[in-house]
Amino acid sequence: MNPVLKLLLEGGSLTTAQMASxxxxxxxDVEQHLEQLKKDKILLGWRPVLDLSREAAAGAAVRAVxxxxxxxxxxxxxxxFAERIARFDEVESCYxxxxxxxxxVFVKGPSLQKVASFVSEKLSTIEGVLSTSTHFMLRCxxxxxxxxxxxxxxxxxxxxxx
Amino acid sequence: MxxxxxxxxxxxxxxxxxxxxxxxxxxxxxxxDVISLGVGEPDFVTPWHIREAAIFALEKGKTYYTSxxxxxxxxxxxxxxxxxxFGISYRPEDQVIITVGVSExxxxxCRAFINPGDKxxxxxxxxxxxxxxxxxxxxxxxxxxxxxxxxxxxxxxxLRAAWQPGARMLMLNLPCNxxxxxxxxxxxxxxxxxxxxxxxxxxxxxxxxxxTFDGTHTSIASLPGMxxxxxxxxxxxxxxxxxxxxxxxxxxxxxxxxxxxxxxxxSMLCASIIAQxxxxxxxxxxxxxxxxxxxxxxxxxxxxxxxxxxIGLKCHSPRGSFYAFPxxxxxxxxxxxxxxxxxxxxxxxxxxxxxFGENGKGHVRACFATSYEQLIVACDRIERFVQKK
Ligand SMILES: Cc1ncc(COP(=O)(O)O)c(C=O)c1O
Numbered sequence: 029m030n031p032v033l034k035l036l037l038e039g040g041s042l043t044t045a046q047m048a049s050x051x052x053x054x055x056x057d058v059e060q061h062l063e064q065l066k067k068d069k070i071l072l073g074w075r076p077v078l079d080l081s082r083e084a085a086a087g088a089a090v091r092a093v094x095x096x097x098x099x100x101x102x103x104x105x106x107x108x109f110a111e112r113i114a115r116f117d118e119v120e121s122c123y124x125x126x127x128x129x130x131x132x133v134f135v136k137g138p139s140l141q142k143v144a145s146f147v148s149e150k151l152s153t154i155e156g157v158l159s160t161s162t163h164f165m166l167r168c169x170x171x172x173x174x175x176x177x178x179x180x181x182x183x184x185x186x187x188x189x190x
Numbered sequence: 191m192x193x194x195x196x197x198x199x200x201x202x203x204x205x206x207x208x209x210x211x212x213x214x215x216x217x218x219x220x221x222x223d224v225i226s227l228g229v230g231e232p233d234f235v236t237p238w239h240i241r242e243a244a245i246f247a248l249e250k251g252k253t254y255y256t257s258x259x260x261x262x263x264x265x266x267x268x269x270x271x272x273x274x275x276f277g278i279s280y281r282p283e284d285q286v287i288i289t290v291g292v293s294e295x296x297x298x299x300c301r302a303f304i305n306p307g308d309k310x311x312x313x314x315x316x317x318x319x320x321x322x323x324x325x326x327x328x329x330x331x332x333x334x335x336x337x338x339x340x341x342x343x344x345x346x347x348x349l350r351a352a353w354q355p356g357a358r359m360l361m362l363n364l365p366c367n368x369x370x371x372x373x374x375x376x377x378x379x380x381x382x383x384x385x386x387x388x389x390x391x392x393x394x395x396x397x398x399x400x401x402t403f404d405g406t407h408t409s410i411a412s413l414p415g416m417x418x419x420x421x422x423x424x425x426x427x428x429x430x431x432x433x434x435x436x437x438x439x440x441x442x443x444x445x446x447x448x449x450x451x452x453x454x455x456x457s458m459l460c461a462s463i464i465a466q467x468x469x470x471x472x473x474x475x476x477x478x479x480x481x482x483x484x485x486x487x488x489x490x491x492x493x494x495x496x497x498x499x500x501i502g503l504k505c506h507s508p509r510g511s512f513y514a515f516p517x518x519x520x521x522x523x524x525x526x527x528x529x530x531x532x533x534x535x536x537x538x539x540x541x542x543x544x545x546f547g548e549n550g551k552g553h554v555r556a557c558f559a560t561s562y563e564q565l566i567v568a569c570d571r572i573e574r575f576v577q578k579k
Contacts, residue, residue, distance in 0.1 A: 188213040188228035190318045
């Protein structure tokens with residue numbers, strides 16, 4: 029496996045220079061690996077993981093998950109719907125699901141009204157959409173692997189031990 | 191009466207661990223930006239599912255003593271685990287005892303098997319408790335040197351050279367704290383042959399065995415004719431990141447485990463039931479965590495060994511454990527001065543090799559169970575220190 033991809037998958041946030049040091053590569057090598065990952069469309073981009081309940085980060089703080097049922101089309105299946113829905117700026121993530129509904133759509137908006145009108149005016153009016161069920165998120169406890177209460181207390185490991 | 195006169199002579203004569211002195215020194219720098227490579231434990235917290243199993247046990251009211259040997263479910267899991275990973279088969283009913291860490295198992299073995307004056311061989315540099323455990327059981331400890339030129343593997347030749355009449359026991363720790371040294375199967379076979387020839391009981395502390403990075407780990411207990419003269423010690427502290435739980439085990443021939451059980455029964459009674467429940471979860475569902483942590487240690491090892499050699503501190507690549515043991519003589523400093531000056535001038539703590547016995551001279555122990563970021567900075571600081579020298 030690409031050594032840089034391995035480090036990325038560990039989920040830390042090493043700088044390019046640190047990755048070089050850990051993997052025993054030059055900085056230029058690491059950059060080239062990153063370029064390659066982008067070219068291969070494996071690495072899509074970088075985003076910070078924020079606690080959106082904090083004032084400073086709360087720019088567009090209303091988030092919802094929407095379960096969408098659609099009638100699959102002959103030929104296109106679910107893909108055409110999913111790709112179309114995914115293109116809206118409000119949509120952060122969009123997945124095809126097994127089970128009681130077809131698409132699970134994560135949306136974000138500046139206010140409850142904005143998200144609600146996106147659902148009623150854009151999403152549910154797409155031809156073939158049978159129903160939507162919108163769940164607003166009330167509180168976040170863990171965001172993409174990070175615990176919001178900080179998780180474990182600072183380490184109490186002794187500095188010197190046998 | 192002068193209070194110190196109450197202290198038993200063999201305890202009064204026992205030196206305090208060299209680690210202790212260094213600990214005090216580091217403690218003085220509290221509040222400063224010290225990066226410690228002086229630890230002997232994982233930086234990972236115990237995986238959550240293991241912690242959660244302990245919480246669940248408490249919720250269910252598991253707050254009682256267990257049988258002296260430990261929970262039978264845990265002994266069964268230990269037996270399966272040791273069978274699968276080490277290829278040795280022990281009966282959970284009478285060949286496994288759950289202890290308060292390998293530390294207690296070591297003490298039990300010394301007290302159960304050493305008569306006053308018996309000689310016990312162990313390789314050195316080694317874990318700080320070995321020689322004291324023997325001395326506290328009124329035994330006589332014989333250090334067998336291991337050398338940097340052999341990557342600190344124990345050789346049968348060194349054993350033969352150090353052997354004395356009256357030797358009854360041989361203590362092994364492979365991979366080794368502090369050197370990371372291990373033995374190949376061939377080397378182990380020679381050691382086993384020596385043990386059989388001299389009729390020695392072998393005490394093998396394999397606490398770092400899961401953290402073997404190159405090749406596979408072989409236990410001396412799995413070699414032909416060895417299980418009957420070997421006590422296998424293992425625990426959860428290192429591979430499962432469970433140091434604070436104080437839980438480990440010993441496996442061996444039933445009469446020997448029974449003898450250890452007698453001492454355990456009258457001293458410790460049993461290991462904490464909460465720790466036993468957590469250990470059971472670790473064995474049943476913790477292997478992926480072990481692999482995940484091992485992969486990181488592996489990468490960190492490669493990083494620190496490469497950096498030490500770049501810096502000019504000759505360092506063999508430890509096949510196992512999470513310790514690097516570089517030679518610092520090229521700096522012209524003793525290991526003690528190296529460690530002390532490095533600490534005061536660059537705020538990096540390493541442990542002088544002499545803390546692990548005479549044969550650790552000229553080396554320091556640097557534990558790489560710490561984050562990539564910290565390791566990188568620590569190595570840069572060590573480089574600055576060596577260049578200024
Ligand atoms: C070689 C060796 N044996 C035993 C121990 C103690 O292990 P436990 O935590 O299981 O008592 C250590 C801990 O540093 C060690 O390095």
